[in-house]
Amino acid sequence: MADYQNTVSQRAESALATNKVLRNTYALLSMTLVFSAVTAVLSMSLNLGHGASLIMMLAAIGILWFALPRSYNSSMGLVWTFVFTGLMGASLGPILNAYLALSNGASIVAQALGGTAVVTFSLSAYAVTTKKDFSFLGGFVMVGLIVVLVAMLANLFFAIPAVSLAISAGVVLLMSLLILFDTSRIVNGGETNYVRATVGLYLSIYNLFVHLLHLIAAFTGND
Template sequence: MAQFDQVTSTRTESALSTNKVLRNTYMLLSMTLVFSAFAAVVSMALNLPQGASLIMSLAAIGIVWFVLPRTYNSSMGIVWTFVFAGLLGAGLGPMLNFYLSLPAGPSMVAQALGGTAVVTFGLSFYALTTKKDFSFLGGFLMVGLIVLLVAMVASWFLPIPGLQIAISAGVVLLMSLMILFDTSRIINGGETNYIRATVSLYLDIYNLFVHLLHLVYVLTGND
């Protein structure tokens, strides 16, 4: 009986810990997305050039690789997460200005935003309600990421017709699966750090939006 009570207590504590990580992740994710959107609006208003966008995006990558891993377990991790999200958000400014300057630009951006929201909420809700373990996707996602990176490098040197749209479609699919994978890791206890979980989900959503916008742009006959 004592052993049964101990097992029950352990499971309860594990469930409470998982729920806390999940709650903190989505709270921080919501705040960083809002902050990122604000940074994008400021960047658009300032009409920042593409060069500034590239610099900010590279700085954000540097933060992800070299700064955040050292601060995930401290309050500074939250600060750097906002810096990272702000840089990527501001880096979207020049791209959004380009799309919005097109005749159907506002509609394309709205469609991309709507599509990103539907995919994100739909897949997150599915992962949360089914509680299915999607860890089996890990190997496929790694191979898919490598293939996409090779394709992106190839696109710089080989003008293959349709390659860009294939890359964007591949990224949309890969990021959709990443949302399932990352959410599942939190629910099933594979991810216990809400700052790291937030950064992963933010990158999934960011890349999903950017490449979904490119797909909308191409499919409306602008490429």
């Protein structure tokens, strides 16, 4: 009887811990997305160029590789998360200005935002409500990301529009699967650090939005 009670107690504690990570992750994710939107608008209003965008992107990558992994378990992790997402948002400014300069640019951006929101909410809700384990997607997504990266590097030299579209379509699919994978890991206790979970989901949403922009613009004859 005592063993049974201990098991029940441990399961209850585990469920509470998982729910706490999930709540903290989506609370922090919401704040970082809003902060990114603010820095993107600021970047747009300052009319920053693509050179500035590249510098901010490189700085964000440096934070992602070096600063964040060393601070996930400390309060500085939150600070670096906001710095990282702020830079990522600001780097979008020149890209958004370029799309908005098109005749139907506002519609393209709105559709990309709406599509990103629908995909993110739907897949996250599905993973949370069903509690299915999508860990089997990890290997497939990793291989897919390597293939996409190689294709991107190759297309820098060949610049074939059809390949560029195929890459964007592949990224949209992979980011969607990553949202399922990452949310599933949180729900099933595979991810216990909400800062790290937030960064992973943020990157998936960011890339999903950028490549949806490309696809929508192309299919409306503007890219």
